[in-house]
Amino acid sequence: MTTATTVTIDSPGGPEALRLVTHEVGEPGAGELRIRQHACGLNYIDVYQRSGLYKLELPHALGMEAAGIVEAVGAGVTHVKPGDRVAYASAPPGAYADLRVMKAAQVCPLPDAISFDEGAAMMLQGLTVNYLFHRTVPIKAGDTVLFHAAAGGVGLIACQWARALGVTLIATAGTDAKCALALEHGAAHAINYTTEDFAARVRALTDGRGVDVVMDSVGRATFEGSLDALRPLGMMISYGNASGPVPPVDLAMLAAKGSLQITRPSLFTHIADHATCQAMAAELFDMVGSGKVSIRIGQRYRLSEVAEAHRALEARATTGATILIP
Ligand code: NDP
Numbered sequence: 666m667t668t669a670t671t672v673t674i675d676s677p678g679g680p681e682a683l684r685l686v687t688h689e690v691g692e693p694g695a696g697e698l699r700i701r702q703h704a705c706g707l708n709y710i711d712v713y714q715r716s717g718l719y720k721l722e723l724p725h726a727l728g729m730e731a732a733g734i735v736e737a738v739g740a741g742v743t744h745v746k747p748g749d750r751v752a753y754a755s756a757p758p759g760a761y762a763d764l765r766v767m768k769a770a771q772v773c774p775l776p777d778a779i780s781f782d783e784g785a786a787m788m789l790q791g792l793t794v795n796y797l798f799h800r801t802v803p804i805k806a807g808d809t810v811l812f813h814a815a816a817g818g819v820g821l822i823a824c825q826w827a828r829a830l831g832v833t834l835i836a837t838a839g840t841d842a843k844c845a846l847a848l849e850h851g852a853a854h855a856i857n858y859t860t861e862d863f864a865a866r867v868r869a870l871t872d873g874r875g876v877d878v879v880m881d882s883v884g885r886a887t888f889e890g891s892l893d894a895l896r897p898l899g900m901m902i903s904y905g906n907a908s909g910p911v912p913p914v915d916l917a918m919l920a921a922k923g924s925l926q927i928t929r930p931s932l933f934t935h936i937a938d939h940a941t942c943q944a945m946a947a948e949l950f951d952m953v954g955s956g957k958v959s960i961r962i963g964q965r966y967r968l969s970e971v972a973e974a975h976r977a978l979e980a981r982a983t984t985g986a987t988i989l990i991p
Contacts, residue, residue, distance in 0.1 A: 677717025704785035728760030732784030752784030763991035806831030816843035897923035961985030
């Protein structure tokens with residue numbers, strides 16, 4: 666038995682609900698492994714889980730991604746072995762920890778060229794960009810995508826991914842400085858949606874046509890405007906709720922606005938299958954290894970400063986990815 670430090674919540678609440686606890690960690694069982702974690706990723710889903718928007722059985726540890734070194738594997742685990750460098754995004758939460766025993770299926774071998782910090786910063790957000798661009802609706806070079814919160818963790822990866830594919834990405838962000846960052850990372854246009862009507866600006870940028878696809882993780886505040894920015898038969902991918910959940914939708918509205926399509930995906934459906942998850946990670950590692958996508962770590966905190974990290978993320982004070990160092 667070894668002692669591990671983990672961040673848990675006893676009940677939903679603000680950042681003050683986050684609590685550092687120590688507990689004993691044993692040997693991995695069948696299909697599990699034990700990881701000595703070098704860096705953990707911070708993601709907006711952690712806020713939803715902490716606040717109670719996404720329900721957990723309590724008390725529960727938090728955190729959905731990390732990178733480190735495998736210490737031990739249980740029966741049946743063959744794709745990694747002790748000593749391997751690995752990274753993962755995976756449910757259930759529990760990744761805010763220095764040491765962890767967990768299911769092995771979603772844990773991926775991490776190429777030597779990618780640091781632990783980058784691994785922890787990129788798995789959840791990078792795999793999300795992979796499924797948004799390749800596994801949700803056909804998107805090809807020359808298509809135009811509206812991407813909200815483009816200076817965030819998912820956003821800066823998406824800007825670069827779109828550029829690599831030849832997709833025209835119209836970014837939105839909450840400040841002019843964030844807009845500039847999105848442009849630097851490959852966005853073709855950037856709109857400050859706190860000062861401008863983004864749907865009207867998208868119409869102007871697309872000669873009145875609208876975009877082929879909207880990728881909307883902001884939720885309540887942008888939902889209607891996103892639909893108004895789409896071309897007829899365009900696809901709305903609503904995949905997050907940073908400003909609050911989207912209220913119930915009147916389906917007839919989709920017909921009235923031009924026979925629009927809509928989907929509400931989750932990364933965890935896409936990576937549930939072991940082989941698919943490993944293949945998606947390999948594609949992500951190729952994008953990063955080839956230099957087409959670089960991982961911008963905008964903020965680093967100690968694991969013990971996790972509440973401060975949550976406060977910054979919710980205050981829209983972060984850019985790129987945020988990691989926690991155990
Ligand atoms: P970000 O780094 O993008 O941070 C969230 C950003 O949302 C903020 O920086 C802010 O950017 C924007 N935002 C707009 N309105 C608000 C508001 N009222 N409160 C707080 N933030 C706001 O986070 P992540 O990269 O971790 O995640 C981005 C989004 O993608 C999240 O909504 C997340 O839940 C979603 N997601 C969904 C997945 C899925 O599979 N469904 C998987 C991964 C992420 P600005 O100031 O520029 O507006």
